[in-house]
Amino acid sequence: LVTNVPSTPGDGTGGASASASASADAPRQDVARLGILHDAAVLIEDGLIVWVGAAGDVSGAGQGTDSGAGPVIDLVTDAQGSSVIPGFVDSHSHIIFGGDRSAEFEARMSGQKYSAGGIRSTVAATREASDEELRARTRGFLAEMLAQGTTTVEIKSGYGLSLESETRLVRLAAEVTSEVTFLGAHVVPTEFAGRADDYVDLVVGDMLTACAPHARWVDVFCETGAFTVEQSRRILSAGAALGLGVRVHASQLAPGEGVALAVELGAASVDHCTFLSDDDVAALAGSNTVATLLPGVEFSTRQPYPNARRLLDAGATVALASDCNPGSSFTSSMPFCVAVAVRDMGMTPAEALWAATAGGAAALRRTDIGVIAVGARADLVQLKADSYVHLAYRPGVPLVHTVWKDGVATSV
Numbered sequence: 183l184v185t186n187v188p189s190t191p192g193d194g195t196g197g198a199s200a201s202a203s204a205s206a207d208a209p210r211q212d213v214a215r216l217g218i219l220h221d222a223a224v225l226i227e228d229g230l231i232v233w234v235g236a237a238g239d240v241s242g243a244g245q246g247t248d249s250g251a252g253p254v255i256d257l258v259t260d261a262q263g264s265s266v267i268p269g270f271v272d273s274h275s276h277i278i279f280g281g282d283r284s285a286e287f288e289a290r291m292s293g294q295k296y297s298a299g300g301i302r303s304t305v306a307a308t309r310e311a312s313d314e315e316l317r318a319r320t321r322g323f324l325a326e327m328l329a330q331g332t333t334t335v336e337i338k339s340g341y342g343l344s345l346e347s348e349t350r351l352v353r354l355a356a357e358v359t360s361e362v363t364f365l366g367a368h369v370v371p372t373e374f375a376g377r378a379d380d381y382v383d384l385v386v387g388d389m390l391t392a393c394a395p396h397a398r399w400v401d402v403f404c405e406t407g408a409f410t411v412e413q414s415r416r417i418l419s420a421g422a423a424l425g426l427g428v429r430v431h432a433s434q435l436a437p438g439e440g441v442a443l444a445v446e447l448g449a450a451s452v453d454h455c456t457f458l459s460d461d462d463v464a465a466l467a468g469s470n471t472v473a474t475l476l477p478g479v480e481f482s483t484r485q486p487y488p489n490a491r492r493l494l495d496a497g498a499t500v501a502l503a504s505d506c507n508p509g510s511s512f513t514s515s516m517p518f519c520v521a522v523a524v525r526d527m528g529m530t531p532a533e534a535l536w537a538a539t540a541g542g543a544a545a546l547r548r549t550d551i552g553v554i555a556v557g558a559r560a561d562l563v564q565l566k567a568d569s570y571v572h573l574a575y576r577p578g579v580p581l582v583h584t585v586w587k588d589g590v591a592t593s594v
């Protein structure tokens with residue numbers, strides 16, 4: 183059982199020590215941070231975790247929960263040859279859209295470069311789709327994600343780019359997640375070509391007013407070809423003034439000032455972080471802003487992968503997310519992201535698992551998910567493998583056996 187909560191040394195549960203130790207057989211720091219328990223059990227009641235510990239102690243614990251909230255409804259024990267991890271927290275997705283861009287991907291694989299301009303073709307297809315079509319598509323992606331162990335999904339708007347269409351997208355997103363992000367500033371829509379500042383006026387005015395009630399977050403694509411740092415600051419500050427938390431897309435295609443802006447504004451997360459200066463890394467390390475890395479993007483755009491090792495060594499908090507979208511990263515699979523992050527971004531399997539669970543929770547400023555701990559939501563994944571290491575060791579293999587979302591089990 184991987185709790186993400188280091189257990190107390192010597193507590194008799196076989197858990198890993200929380201502190202690094204010089205002794206030869208002590209777990210490495212990154213593994214210790216996971217809080218691994220062997221032969222463990224979890225008790226679930228009313229969608230929450232009410233007890234975690236050694237399987238041998240479970241009967242006493244069951245009567246001892248003493249919450250008065252009704253019977254214990256489920257019990258997860260490590261069956262032989264399997265392991266249980268927290269549900270993945272996918273803190274960055276764009277899964278409300280129409281159409282697809284497989285032709286663009288095919289052209290890219292024969293040498294064409296990715297550009298933000300492709301977003302506009304998805305905007306056209308999204309505007310044409312009915313609410314029912316968009317709902318069905320998004321539900322399909324969510325089912326795909328759940329089957330791969332993802333139990334929390336953040337969803338961004340950004341393929342509407344008009345007052346009416348952005349409002350529709352945040353409203354539809356709010357039907358399926360509490361983590362809704364308003365991304366009206368994804369690119370400048372065709373109707374505003376050459377008038378980017380007029381579009382920013384619309385975003386900070388009527389669009390934010392209409393969308394903010396449906397959203398928890400505001401985001402901007404701060405990049406050449408999308409929005410400048412000044413425009414981004416204006417939009418993010420206006421969102422923050424309406425009570426939205428800040429997230430930023432930055433340094434995906436080239437170095438820029440987006441990371442510094444995110445840190446300056448106290449953003450919960452700055453996402454992509456592919457091209458970072460030493461100052462960016464130092465700023466992230468000295469801040470509460472999570473660096474969210476999106477391995478599917480570099481996979482699908484043939485760009486160099488972001489250097490997770492550099493961020494971790496500097497002391498920054500790193501999350502992994504899918505960025506599931508039809509242009510730059512059409513994967514919904516967190517296990518895939520974990521595998522690529524380990525293979526190509528300098529992460530250990532333990533760091534990658536943490537980043538895809540507790541890291542994603544940190545990027546959403548949540549403490550009730552991404553961990554197996556008393557009081558947390560009962561969002562768990564049982565793997566058909568005796569260790570989380572297999573997520574990276576056996577890439578592309580469907581290892582998810584059962585997923586619990588709010589205590590409700592789905593067998594895959």
Ligand code: NIG
Pocket residue numbers: 276298300301304403431434479505507508509510511
């Ligand atoms: O996060 N970078 C900006 N937005 C998306 C890509 C969207 C698209 O190409 O459709 C991203 O990669």
Ligand code: FE
Pocket residue numbers: 274275276431505507
């Ligand atoms: Fe994105």
